[in-house]
Amino acid sequence: MEPIDHLFRRESGRMVATLTRIFGVQNLAMAEDVVQDAFRRALEVWSFRGVPENPPAWLMATAKNRALDVLRRERTARTFAPELTRLLQSEWTLAPTIEEQFQEHAIRDDVLRMMFSCCHPRMSEEAQVALVLHILCGFSVDEIASAFVSTHAAIEKRITRAKKALAKSKRLFDVTAPAEFSARLPAVQRALYLLFNEGYHGASAEKAVRVELCREAMRLTAVILEHSFGTTPATYALAALMSLDAARLPARVDASGDLLSLLDQDRSQWDQERVAEGLKLLELSATGSDLSEYHVEAAIASFHARALRVEDTDWAAIVSLYDTLMKIRPSPIVALNRAIAVAQNEGPERGLEEFRAIKEADLLASYPFYPATLGELEFRRGKYKTARQHFAEALALARNPMERRFLDQRVRACDGGDTQ
Amino acid sequence: MSEFTYLFRGRNTSASPEEMQKHMEKWVAWFKELGAKGYLKDPGHPLEGDGKVVSGKQKIVNDGPYAEAKDVIGGYIVIEARDLAQAAEISKGCPILEVGGSVEVRPIQKLDM
Numbered sequence: 001m002e003p004i005d006h007l008f009r010r011e012s013g014r015m016v017a018t019l020t021r022i023f024g025v026q027n028l029a030m031a032e033d034v035v036q037d038a039f040r041r042a043l044e045v046w047s048f049r050g051v052p053e054n055p056p057a058w059l060m061a062t063a064k065n066r067a068l069d070v071l072r073r074e075r076t077a078r079t080f081a082p083e084l085t086r087l088l089q090s091e092w093t094l095a096p097t098i099e100e101q102f103q104e105h106a107i108r109d110d111v112l113r114m115m116f117s118c119c120h121p122r123m124s125e126e127a128q129v130a131l132v133l134h135i136l137c138g139f140s141v142d143e144i145a146s147a148f149v150s151t152h153a154a155i156e157k158r159i160t161r162a163k164k165a166l167a168k169s170k171r172l173f174d175v176t177a178p179a180e181f182s183a184r185l186p187a188v189q190r191a192l193y194l195l196f197n198e199g200y201h202g203a204s205a206e207k208a209v210r211v212e213l214c215r216e217a218m219r220l221t222a223v224i225l226e227h228s229f230g231t232t233p234a235t236y237a238l239a240a241l242m243s244l245d246a247a248r249l250p251a252r253v254d255a256s257g258d259l260l261s262l263l264d265q266d267r268s269q270w271d272q273e274r275v276a277e278g279l280k281l282l283e284l285s286a287t288g289s290d291l292s293e294y295h296v297e298a299a300i301a302s303f304h305a306r307a308l309r310v311e312d313t314d315w316a317a318i319v320s321l322y323d324t325l326m327k328i329r330p331s332p333i334v335a336l337n338r339a340i341a342v343a344q345n346e347g348p349e350r351g352l353e354e355f356r357a358i359k360e361a362d363l364l365a366s367y368p369f370y371p372a373t374l375g376e377l378e379f380r381r382g383k384y385k386t387a388r389q390h391f392a393e394a395l396a397l398a399r400n401p402m403e404r405r406f407l408d409q410r411v412r413a414c415d416g417g418d419t420q
Numbered sequence: 421m422s423e424f425t426y427l428f429r430g431r432n433t434s435a436s437p438e439e440m441q442k443h444m445e446k447w448v449a450w451f452k453e454l455g456a457k458g459y460l461k462d463p464g465h466p467l468e469g470d471g472k473v474v475s476g477k478q479k480i481v482n483d484g485p486y487a488e489a490k491d492v493i494g495g496y497i498v499i500e501a502r503d504l505a506q507a508a509e510i511s512k513g514c515p516i517l518e519v520g521g522s523v524e525v526r527p528i529q530k531l532d533m
Contacts, residue, residue, distance in 0.1 A: 008437035008444075039440045040431075044466035047447030048495060140436030 004055065006212070008039055010219075011056055012138030015063045017114040018107050022067060022088070022098065024081040025117065026167050028135075034070060038062040064102050068095065082171060109175060111136065111223055112230075116173035117166060119187040127162040128191045129198070134159050137216045147213055148198065149399060181229040188224065189238050192217045193294065196242050200249075211249060218242045236285035237294035243278030244301035247271040259406040263310050275305045293329040296321050315345035332363045340373060348380040368397035372407060379414060388414035421500050423461055423528040424507040428514070430490045430521025431469060446515035454499065459510055464497035490520055498528065 012035055019031035041062055042055075052058040071080070071088055080088050087097040100106060118131040130148075133139040139147070145155040175181060199213025221239045224230035251265040260266075282298050300321045307313040322338035335358040343351020355374060364370035375390030391411040398404040435443065454460040469492065473484030485492055494516075501507035504527055511523040 006438065006441070008441035012437040039437055043440055043444045043447070044495065046444050047451065048463055048466050048497075050451070051448060138437040140439070143436055143438065 007055055008042075008059075009138035011059045012039070013114075013136035014107050014111055015060065016135055017110040018101060019063065019067055021106075021110045021113060021172060022071075022081055022084060022101050024079065025169060025172050027078065027080065028163060028167060030070065030074075034063055034066045037066055060102060060107075064098060068098055071098070108223065108226060111220075112175050112227055113172045115220060115223065116175060116181075116184050116188055117169065118162075119184060119191050120165060120169060120173075121187060122165050122169075123162050125191065125194060127158050127165075128187070129194050130155060130158050131162040131166070132191055132195065132220070133213075133216070136220065147202070147210075149202075175227065175229070178229055182232070185224075185230065185232065185235070189221075189234060189292075189294070192221050192224075193238060193241075195220075196245070200245055214242070214246055214249065218246065233285045233288050233290045234292040234294055236281050237292055237298050240278045240281035240285055241294050241298035241301055243274050243281055244298060244305050247274035247278060247305060253402070257402065258409075259402045262304065267308060267310075270305065278302065278305065291324075291328070293325060296325045296328060300325075313344070315341055319345050330359075332358055332360050333367075335359065336364065336370060336373060340376075343377055343380070348377045351377045352381075366397055368394040368399065368403055368407060370394075371397070372410065375410060375414075379410075384414040384416075421502065422504075422507075422530075424499050424501055424504070425464075425526050425528055426497050426499060426511055426514070427524040427526065428494045428496065428516050428521060429492065429524065430516055430519065431492055431494050435519075443515060443519065446518075450513050450515055453513065454497075454510070459499045459501060460497065461500045462498035464495060466495035467493060469494075490522075494521070 015035045015038065016028075016031050019034055020028050023031050038059055042059060046052070046055075071094060075089055079085055084097060084101075087093040101110075114136055115132060118135060119128045123131070130144055133144050133147070134141070141152055141156045141159060144150075144159075145152050148155065173180070173184065196214050196217035199210045199215075199217065202210060202213070218239070221235065221242060224235050225239060247270050248262070248265065250271055251267065251269040252260060254260050254266075278298070279302060282302055285295055285298065300318055303314050303318050303321070318341045319338065322334065322341055325334050326338060336355070339351050339354035339358065342354045352374075355377060358364075361370070371390045372394035375387045375394060378384075378390060379387035388411055391407055391414060395404065395407040395411055398407050451460065451463065471484055473482045474480070475482070499507060499510065501510060504525065507527075508525050511525050514521075514523050516523060
């Protein structure tokens with residue numbers, strides 16, 4: 001049997017989550033060691049003997065056996081998960097307890113438990129996202145640094161700190177308490193939303209990394225939807241948003257690896273299965289009175305998804321959705337996107353008005369698509385010289401070669417025009 | 421045809437799950453290739469990282485192998501090749517070379533006279 005794509009990465013999160021549940025959150029490092037050990041063993045045995053029939057089960061069984069060794073060796077010196085400690089002390093109950101903890105449904109709950117624990121309000125959102133990626137998605141510090149265009153040192157510091165905070169929390173989040181669950185859920189949704197966005201709009205140059213971040217965010221969102229407390233309208237809306245946006249991923253980059261704006265994409269390349277899935281999720285999200293930012297963003301994405309040609313886009317509806325979004329979760333980025341939609345709907349002059357009205361625009365000072373949008377609007381009203389300046393400004397802010405090429409092309413497009 | 425043993429030295433100690441999986445996949449592919457081309461005589465064994473070293477007339481037993489990670493033998497296989505030169509050539513496909521390890525190629529002595 002051929003190994004499955006990203007098997008180690010995916011199983012890593014499941015194994016760490018379950019082992020931490022057994023060992024107790026204070027022994028997270030021990031859980032990580034056991035997992036690393038299981039991978040090393042797989043590397044050695046599979047290399048020599050080939051990949052086993054059921055690779056995930058093989059890994060889990062190896063982790064389980066290692067866990068038993070560690071528990072027997074360390075049980076006098078350490079305390080483990082408080083609610084399991086007594087059961088782990090006696091040989092009579094040790095093996096059956098571990099067996100139970102490694103049941104599929106128990107592992108699934110452990111992943112959820114870990115996800116909610118990683119999104120502790122004491123940690124910054126950035127730290128939460130990094131921790132989720134590290135613990136539940138098996139990303140190394142270097143892989144996270146490359147995805148976030150950061151340095152090894154900065155990410156390591158962030159993760160070390162977050163792990164300390166996690167260890168201090170004494171026990172993992174209790175996913176069986178409904179009130180606590182719904183209180184923490186928004187933070188978890190937010191972290192997964194940020195993770196997805198980092199993949200979708202983020203600064204990383206590596207296409208593969210970006211798609212993986214999106215996929216991981218979607219996978220973890222699906223885990224929440226498997227839990228009865230997690231199936232809230234907002235979670236459905238978040239999942240819808242991810243599906244609808246992810247549907248466009250195949251068209252975001254053209255054959256020569258160049259970035260394409262939404263307006264220039266070959267819409268026949270959009271993944272219609274994802275679109276259908278997204279629309280279905282959006283329908284499921286439309287219950288109750290709760291209107292989250294994910295509902296609005298998913299609705300915007302659904303208007304794009306339904307327009308087979310860019311001319312068919314219902315820009316008036318999209319502008320009004322951006323109005324709503326500005327009320328629920330105002331930000332300069334939302335205002336910028338709103339200005340673009342207004343320009344599509346009522347022309348570049350009106351778009352410019354809205355652009356100039358963006359509040360706290362200084363937060364976008366290093367965002368290349370802020371000046372680039374201005375360039376685009378000026379370009380559309382024939383002010384090529386002004387547009388060129390803005391594109392050049394954007395080019396100087398480009399965060400990766402893909403953006404650089406894209407903006408460089410926009411700069412050069414202005415050279416053919418007039419001198420205004 | 422003669423038989424040779426490959427001794428793999430060096431262990432991959434710190435890598436992300438994704439890197440470890442990629443590395444494992446390369447090994448699996450390499451073993452498959454050795455088998456398909458008829459080189460693989462005996463798929464040998466990976467070896468545990470710890471062990472004992474017994475030495476001297478006093479038969480002193482030490483925890484071992486006290487070598488640096490890159491010198492520890494991680495496993496062995498037996499292959500069949502025309503001569504030592506070809507055996508060495510074939511070993512160049514071993515993924516361990518990409519992670520700082522080495523392959524020691526040793527002809528197996530023929531015992532039949």
